[in-house]
Amino acid sequence: xxxxxxxxxxxxxxxxxxxxxxxxxxxxxxxxxxxxxxxxxxxxxxxxxxxxxxxxxxxxxxxxxxxxxxxxxxxxxxxxxxxxxxxxxxxxxxxxxxxxxxxxxxxxxxxxxxxxxxxxxxxxxxxxxxxxxxxxxxxxxxxxxxxxxx
Numbered sequence: 001x002x003x004x005x006x007x008x009x010x011x012x013x014x015x016x017x018x019x020x021x022x023x024x025x026x027x028x029x030x031x032x033x034x035x036x037x038x039x040x041x042x043x044x045x046x047x048x049x050x051x052x053x054x055x056x057x058x059x060x061x062x063x064x065x066x067x068x069x070x071x072x073x074x075x076x077x078x079x080x081x082x083x084x085x086x087x088x089x090x091x092x093x094x095x096x097x098x099x100x101x102x103x104x105x106x107x108x109x110x111x112x113x114x115x116x117x118x119x120x121x122x123x124x125x126x127x128x129x130x131x132x133x134x135x136x137x138x139x140x141x142x143x144x145x146x147x148x149x150x
Contacts, residue, residue, distance in 0.1 A: 017068070021063075024067075031054065038053045041093055041094035043090060063076045073130060077129020078125075078129065081123075084122045091118065095112075
């Protein structure tokens with residue numbers, strides 16, 4: 001009987017992981033250094049919005065660092081995927097309400113792709129963390145056996 005092994009990382013997955021970690025790390029720094037632009041798109045029902053924005057910055061940085069750690073990679077990937085789901089209301093508010101007058105307004109050319117790509121960002125985090133593979137490709141199970149997609 002063969003010991004259980006994890007699938008070996010692929011070069012493509014490594015590149016995706018490095019790129020996503022860099023993007024989330026930069027976004028986290030931006031959240032911490034300049035939280036005011038994020039306050040403008042935070043829904044009114046979010047309690048303690050400044051603190052939430054600062055916390056999200058820390059979460060982005062922690063997720064980025066976790067993606068680069070073999071031990072924390074899966075947890076970080078799940079956390080970043082959940083994060084992408086949880087910030088979706090801010091993206092919707094930004095698209096519908098725009099920004100206060102006097103601020104740079106972004107049109108639908110920006111918002112439609114951003115909203116449409118949010119599920120891709122969720123998938124990207126899960127792919128980078130080794131939780132999912134490309135669609136329609138057999139995935140190796142926990143014990144190394146190939147499982148078929150339904």
